[in-house]
Amino acid sequence: MDDSYVEVVTSLVSIFLDKITKIFKKGKTSIIAVKDVTLEIPEKTFVGLLGPSGCGKTTTLRIIAGLEKPSSGRVYFGDVDVTDWDASKRNVAMVFQFPALYPTLSVYDNIAIPLRASKVSEQDIRRQVLEVSEFLGIKDYLNEKASKLDINLRQKVAIAKVMVRDPSVFILDEPLTVVEPKARLELRAKLKEIQLKLGKSMIYVSHDQSEVMTLSDKIAVMNNGEVLQYDTPENLYNKPRNTFVGWFIGNPGMNFIDCELTEESGRVYLTTAEGFKYDVSFLPNIYDIASSYRKVIFGIRPEHIALSSRGVRVKCLHIERFGSMMILHVEAYGRKIRAKVPQTSQVKVGDEIYIDFNKEKIMLFDPETGKAII
Amino acid sequence: MKQFLPTIKLVDICKKSNGSLILKNINLEIPNKALYVVLGPPRSGKSALGRIIAGLDTPDTGRILFDDQDVTNLGPVERNVSMVFQDFALYPHLTAFDNIASPLRKLKLLKEEIRKRVLEVAEYLKISHRLTHYPSELSGGEKQRVAIARALVKGAQIIILDEPFIRLDLKIREDMRAELYRLQKDVGVNIILLSSDPIDAMVFSENIAFMQNGEIVQVGNLTELYDDPKNISVARYIGVIEMNFIPAKITQENNRKVLDTEIGKMALPTIPQLLEDEILIGIRPEHIHIGEEDVPSHAGNIFTFEGRVKIAEVIGSETIVHLDVGLAEPIRVLVPTIYKKNPGEVLKATFNMRDLYFFDVSGRFICRGGDILG
Numbered sequence: 001m002d003d004s005y006v007e008v009v010t011s012l013v014s015i016f017l018d019k020i021t022k023i024f025k026k027g028k029t030s031i032i033a034v035k036d037v038t039l040e041i042p043e044k045t046f047v048g049l050l051g052p053s054g055c056g057k058t059t060t061l062r063i064i065a066g067l068e069k070p071s072s073g074r075v076y077f078g079d080v081d082v083t084d085w086d087a088s089k090r091n092v093a094m095v096f097q098f099p100a101l102y103p104t105l106s107v108y109d110n111i112a113i114p115l116r117a118s119k120v121s122e123q124d125i126r127r128q129v130l131e132v133s134e135f136l137g138i139k140d141y142l143n144e145k146a147s148k149l150d151i152n153l154r155q156k157v158a159i160a161k162v163m164v165r166d167p168s169v170f171i172l173d174e175p176l177t178v179v180e181p182k183a184r185l186e187l188r189a190k191l192k193e194i195q196l197k198l199g200k201s202m203i204y205v206s207h208d209q210s211e212v213m214t215l216s217d218k219i220a221v222m223n224n225g226e227v228l229q230y231d232t233p234e235n236l237y238n239k240p241r242n243t244f245v246g247w248f249i250g251n252p253g254m255n256f257i258d259c260e261l262t263e264e265s266g267r268v269y270l271t272t273a274e275g276f277k278y279d280v281s282f283l284p285n286i287y288d289i290a291s292s293y294r295k296v297i298f299g300i301r302p303e304h305i306a307l308s309s310r311g312v313r314v315k316c317l318h319i320e321r322f323g324s325m326m327i328l329h330v331e332a333y334g335r336k337i338r339a340k341v342p343q344t345s346q347v348k349v350g351d352e353i354y355i356d357f358n359k360e361k362i363m364l365f366d367p368e369t370g371k372a373i374i
Numbered sequence: 375m376k377q378f379l380p381t382i383k384l385v386d387i388c389k390k391s392n393g394s395l396i397l398k399n400i401n402l403e404i405p406n407k408a409l410y411v412v413l414g415p416p417r418s419g420k421s422a423l424g425r426i427i428a429g430l431d432t433p434d435t436g437r438i439l440f441d442d443q444d445v446t447n448l449g450p451v452e453r454n455v456s457m458v459f460q461d462f463a464l465y466p467h468l469t470a471f472d473n474i475a476s477p478l479r480k481l482k483l484l485k486e487e488i489r490k491r492v493l494e495v496a497e498y499l500k501i502s503h504r505l506t507h508y509p510s511e512l513s514g515g516e517k518q519r520v521a522i523a524r525a526l527v528k529g530a531q532i533i534i535l536d537e538p539f540i541r542l543d544l545k546i547r548e549d550m551r552a553e554l555y556r557l558q559k560d561v562g563v564n565i566i567l568l569s570s571d572p573i574d575a576m577v578f579s580e581n582i583a584f585m586q587n588g589e590i591v592q593v594g595n596l597t598e599l600y601d602d603p604k605n606i607s608v609a610r611y612i613g614v615i616e617m618n619f620i621p622a623k624i625t626q627e628n629n630r631k632v633l634d635t636e637i638g639k640m641a642l643p644t645i646p647q648l649l650e651d652e653i654l655i656g657i658r659p660e661h662i663h664i665g666e667e668d669v670p671s672h673a674g675n676i677f678t679f680e681g682r683v684k685i686a687e688v689i690g691s692e693t694i695v696h697l698d699v700g701l702a703e704p705i706r707v708l709v710p711t712i713y714k715k716n717p718g719e720v721l722k723a724t725f726n727m728r729d730l731y732f733f734d735v736s737g738r739f740i741c742r743g744g745d746i747l748g
Contacts, residue, residue, distance in 0.1 A: 052543050185696070189685040189717065207543045213688035213712075233688055237712055251690025252548050303691055303710070318555050321576045321596055323614045323660030323692070323708045329552060336552075340691075 015041040020073035033059040035225035048212025051222035093162035099154040103147035152183035170202040255337040261290040274333035297365040304361035305339035311356035380440035387436035414585035420568040456525035471505040515553035606737035615659040656731035659708040686715040
């Protein structure tokens with residue numbers, strides 16, 4: 001064990017990814033899995049990496065863990081450049097979708113393995129194993145063989161196993177995807193507790209917004225290998241920086257309508273060729289925006305649309321139920337949009353209704369880049 | 375396109391597998407030109423039922439009628455039924471055109487005939503412009519259309535989709551469901567959706583059969599199953615978030631009947647005769663309100679309780695707050711906004727007793743709070 005290793009383990013640790021790019025070569029074609037990602041993960045924070053399948057989140061995680069080397073860019077743990085360090089040296093605790101356990105060993109021995117490897121006394125091992133299994137509610141299974149357990153318990157053992165190691169950082173790759181819903185919730189709460197209790201950073205990868213929004217202090221939303229926004233869950237929801245984040249966050253995501261900004265007798269309207277026309281003169285700096293953008297994407301969340309006695313005339317095509325709300329799929333001038341309104345609203349499929357937008361929640365995006373203008 | 379879209383009638387269907395009865399006396403009528411959802415937990419018999427409708431399996435007893443024709447002994451091809459399994463498996467190395475053409479190639483049809491039929495069905499499903507593309511270049515909704523086109527081109531009149539969304543990212547499912555609904559409405563084909571995901575009932579709410587343990591428990595539209603569930607299983611399964619259940623006992627206090635529950639006593643003006651001493655009350659997460667929200671009217675019927683936050687689960691635009699009230703399971707509350715709360719915080723919650731569901735100890739539904747409170 002060299003000195004730098006010891007230092008990293010004890011003083012840990014913030015993580016800094018500096019312009020990370022990862023290119024995989026497959027025959028003659030190369031695929032850019034991660035593209036110029038710069039990310040700072042302060043110590044003691046819970047960070048989520050969120051995005052659809054193939055967005056680069058798992059590759060990013062593997063680069064942090066040292067399981068992949070970046071094609072370019074550097075990885076820092078604290079002030080130490082660990083880019084060329086092996087995974088084992090980084091002391092990163094990893095939990096994967098499918099728990100990795102020794103099937104023929106008992107739960108106790110599975111948890112004790114990392115401790116035995118670092119030459120802890122059997123007495124201390126016993127104390128630690130009991131403590132962690134008490135915490136995770138697996139104390140009754142310590143003598144069972146790992147292969148005898150169901151998936152929920154196995155994942156708990158996998159978590160216990162990495163907890164006793166006193167790692168520098170926890171890395172979790174969709175750890176709850178295969179766990180049953182009830183156990184999933186319990187484990188979510190436990191993971192948050194572990195992170196607060198141990199004061200370690202936790203990096204959590206998922207395609208499920210509810211998983212990361214529940215747990216994370218900050219979330220990096222990724223798509224096509226890039227980090228599109230790195231922010232608090234509230235800001236991702238309230239101030240998405242581009243259309244992808246607006247769509248990905250929210251349940252269902254934001255509606256978008258390609259519009260033109262049209263000035264007419266001193267007022268500014270959102271218009272479409274099909275006849276949609278909505279006065280947005282009240283938006284801050286709209287006259288400046290209208291002079292630099294002719295085309296914009298109008299974005300509004302379903303829950304920020306209300307039924308009204310006037311406004312935009314639409315036709316209701318489909319109604320979904322969501323708790324005490326309903327999601328109306330409506331057609332407005334050839335565009336399909338979703339509106340989330342109280343269940344008590346009197347609307348039927350086929351009805352012609354009027355909707356209006358919450359003025360404070362209207363967003364405009366640049367159609368060229370997808371980036372938010374306001 | 376020529377269409378013969380039959381109504382399906384299942385009469386007294388039983389089926390054994392490995393010695394146990396997996397379908398128990400199924401009687402069901404599936405209307406034509408509809409999207410019909412068979413919903414139930416895993417291993418409830420949905421797939422077995424689907425296979426029998428498709429003609430992939432024959433029932434031990436009972437008959438299957440398409441309109442009035444007995445098809446019990448006909449195979450899938452003669453019945454014109456096509457069963458599509460998880461995630462719309464397309465051949466990745468074939469274009470959309472060749473994927474759709476694949477069943478016709480097996481029939482050794484002339485090239486021109488194949489071309490004519492593929493173009494016709496593609497036109498019908500509005501994917502003509504995507505035929506030269508490979509599956510990896512298609513959106514989720516387009517893949518779905520190609521898979522359905524492949525079933526239709528063979529002349530299938532009934533398409534059975536077995537858990538089509540289960541392996542897809544949650545965000546993709548959102549759009550796929552809306553697409554499927556529209557597609558079915560546009561072309562009027564018979565679609566039977568076998569699903570274990572309650573969200574499918576929220577989206578395709580018109581025709582639902584709920585299955586459990588090889589039996590059809592209840593048939594109806596979403597409102598019927600949601601407001602008037604036959605028993606606790608239906609009540610638990612039909613909903614965005616699972617219903618909360620609280621054991622209760624009817625007692626007498628100062629000449630008034632009182633509902634004594636683990637979270638407090640509720641005074642009810644009248645208690646119907648049919649209510650037993652020991653009952654279970656159910657309250658949906660969306661009917662409970664927390665703190666800052668407006669308390670709904672009918673203040674006289676409002677019940678207030680306190681709970682300690684176990685975890686606040688942000689699911690996108692909403693939050694599920696799990697409140698520990700000393701019961702075996704926490705009480706779930708659906709808050710319609712992003713509502714970040716730390717574990718341990720004590721919150722006040724309220725619900726209107728009109729929204730309660732009453733069940734007897736065997737789990738049979740008795741009535742709603744509103745039925746008693748008037």
